[in-house]
Amino acid sequence: MKFLKTASLAILGTALAMGAASAQEKTIKIATEGAYAPWNFTGAGGKLEGFEIDLANDLCARMKVKCEIVAQDWDGIIPGLTAKKYDAIMAGMSITEERQKTIDFAGPYANSPNGFLVEKNSPLAKIPGTGEAYNLGTQQAAAEKAIEAYKPLLKGKTVGVQGSTIHANFADKYLKGTAEIREYKTTEAHDLDLAAGRIDIVLADATAIIGTLDKPEFKDYVMVGPSITGGLLGAGVGVGMRKGETELKKGFEDAIQAAKADGTIKKLTEKWFKIDLTPRS
Amino acid sequence: MDFAFMQEAFLRLISGVPLTLNLAFTSIAFGAIFAMLLALMRMSNLKVFDWPAQAYVFVFRGTPLLVQIFLIYYGLGQFRPTLDALGLWGFFREPYWCAVLALTMNTAAYGSEIIRGGLQSVPHHQVEAARACGMSGFLLFRRITFPIAVRQALPAYGSEVILMVKATSLASVITMMEVTGLAAKMISQTFRAIEVFIVAGAIYLVLNFLITRIIMAIEWWLSPHLRRPPAIEPRLEAAHV
Numbered sequence: 221m222k223f224l225k226t227a228s229l230a231i232l233g234t235a236l237a238m239g240a241a242s243a244q245e246k247t248i249k250i251a252t253e254g255a256y257a258p259w260n261f262t263g264a265g266g267k268l269e270g271f272e273i274d275l276a277n278d279l280c281a282r283m284k285v286k287c288e289i290v291a292q293d294w295d296g297i298i299p300g301l302t303a304k305k306y307d308a309i310m311a312g313m314s315i316t317e318e319r320q321k322t323i324d325f326a327g328p329y330a331n332s333p334n335g336f337l338v339e340k341n342s343p344l345a346k347i348p349g350t351g352e353a354y355n356l357g358t359q360q361a362a363a364e365k366a367i368e369a370y371k372p373l374l375k376g377k378t379v380g381v382q383g384s385t386i387h388a389n390f391a392d393k394y395l396k397g398t399a400e401i402r403e404y405k406t407t408e409a410h411d412l413d414l415a416a417g418r419i420d421i422v423l424a425d426a427t428a429i430i431g432t433l434d435k436p437e438f439k440d441y442v443m444v445g446p447s448i449t450g451g452l453l454g455a456g457v458g459v460g461m462r463k464g465e466t467e468l469k470k471g472f473e474d475a476i477q478a479a480k481a482d483g484t485i486k487k488l489t490e491k492w493f494k495i496d497l498t499p500r501s
Numbered sequence: 502m503d504f505a506f507m508q509e510a511f512l513r514l515i516s517g518v519p520l521t522l523n524l525a526f527t528s529i530a531f532g533a534i535f536a537m538l539l540a541l542m543r544m545s546n547l548k549v550f551d552w553p554a555q556a557y558v559f560v561f562r563g564t565p566l567l568v569q570i571f572l573i574y575y576g577l578g579q580f581r582p583t584l585d586a587l588g589l590w591g592f593f594r595e596p597y598w599c600a601v602l603a604l605t606m607n608t609a610a611y612g613s614e615i616i617r618g619g620l621q622s623v624p625h626h627q628v629e630a631a632r633a634c635g636m637s638g639f640l641l642f643r644r645i646t647f648p649i650a651v652r653q654a655l656p657a658y659g660s661e662v663i664l665m666v667k668a669t670s671l672a673s674v675i676t677m678m679e680v681t682g683l684a685a686k687m688i689s690q691t692f693r694a695i696e697v698f699i700v701a702g703a704i705y706l707v708l709n710f711l712i713t714r715i716i717m718a719i720e721w722w723l724s725p726h727l728r729r730p731p732a733i734e735p736r737l738e739a740a741h742v
Binding site: 388412 | 575674676
């Protein structure tokens with residue numbers, strides 16, 4: 221009996237020690253797409269780089285956890301989260317009602333409008349509304365008027381968008397029937413097709429367009445059209461996680477608030493996008 | 502498992518079936534002609550024909566179809582000025598024709614080997630018998646070699662047809678909204694991968710089931726010697742008694 225007691229105590233002790241060790245080195249696995257420059261992309265050496273990689277490292281340091289960042293195709297990024305392949309998503313994902321039915325968000329940690337990418341000499345470069353900004357949530361009538369104003373120019377043209385994004389939803393709602401909409405797996409794919417001349421114009425996030433315009437192949441291209449946010453375009457970009465993970469969510473919320481407050485997000489967005497994307501609350 | 506949702510998914514995915522079948526059969530039709538040509542080149546015993554055909558089969562059988570699709574679509578897309586000058590850009594501009602081209606080139610490589618196998622397995626004595634009857638050249642090919650070769654090659658070619666129906670799913674990577682493309686879109690809107698992919702898989706299964714039945718029917722029709730003999734024999738025997 222004494223032996224059994226000692227043995228069980230020893231086992232209990234080991235288990236406790238292991239539990240303590242795992243609490244100390246808690247690892248959070250964060251998924252990103254790795255093909256959405258400058259938010260997140262695969263750099264020259266095959267390493268993940270970008271705004272969200274920097275921010276994730278900063279947030280994890282604030283939460284005092286170890287983070288592992290993995291690349292995951294955009295298509296399967298939410299099913300992968302619900303299947304517990306990783307614990308969080310930081311992949312330029314906008315907080316939308318549709319996604320909130322399935323997952324929870326912390327944040328937003330950034331907010332950016334959409335825009336069009338087109339060749340300088342194309343007739344579509346003269347789309348009205350360039351330089352204007354609208355919020356589909358709070359100024360719906362004005363925003364929709366701006367959309368109606370550029371629709372006639374897009375008639376019969378081919379518009380490229382990345383599939384499964386808020387921009388694809390936007391195109392489905394406002395441009396379907398006017399223009400032919402082609403959905404691509406990545407923004408890089410629709411950029412290639414725009415350069416090849418298979419599509420006339422690209423609808424995407426302004427930050428993604430800024431990233432594209434940086435490339436020498438796109439020196440003859442411009443960003444046009446009104447900057448639209450809100451409504452079905454979501455409430456900014458946030459960290460996605462499974463529902464019910466309150467502790468993780470609180471950790472991210474606090475870390476994001478702290479990063480907003482001390483100017484880290486401003487600094488990082490200016491580094492990667494050349495503009496400040498700190499969400500105003 | 503939510504059956505109401507699966508029904509909704511089925512109704513949406515079924516609208517991609519015409520494009521799936523269109524891609525499969527257009528490329529199989531062009532591919533079969535090309536495959537026949539390649540098989541004849543390989544069997545010509547002339548190095549000028551044999552070697553290019555061998556190289557072609559080696560390259561297209563040895564590389565993944567997905568890579569071929571990417572090369573044709575995005576790769577050639579970067580040579581637009583050259584293609585424009587050649588008057589070919591109108592063709593390569595359309596994702597549909599790029600998909601058909603990639604699928605055709607791929608199936609031609611596999612198909613040519615199947616046809617070559619069929620032609621080589623025609624029993625020599627049957628050809629000799631035909632020659633003894635005075636047939637030669639094209640007449641011999643048309644009446645004896647080709648029909649027997651088709652009969653031999655059909656089961657393998659049937660598998661190739663099924664593989665092609667499934668291969669069309671790769672066209673979704675170049676914006677073609679066939680069954681798999683629509684499934685991916687629907688998953689991205691609902692995040693319910695299991696139900697949607699089960700429905701997509703079931704649609705391919707039904708399509709391929711129908712195709713296997715059709716191929717079996719053609720086999721039956723082409724192989725009279727393998728069918729059960731007609732039921733008139735008992736009566737003949739009775740007459741002898």
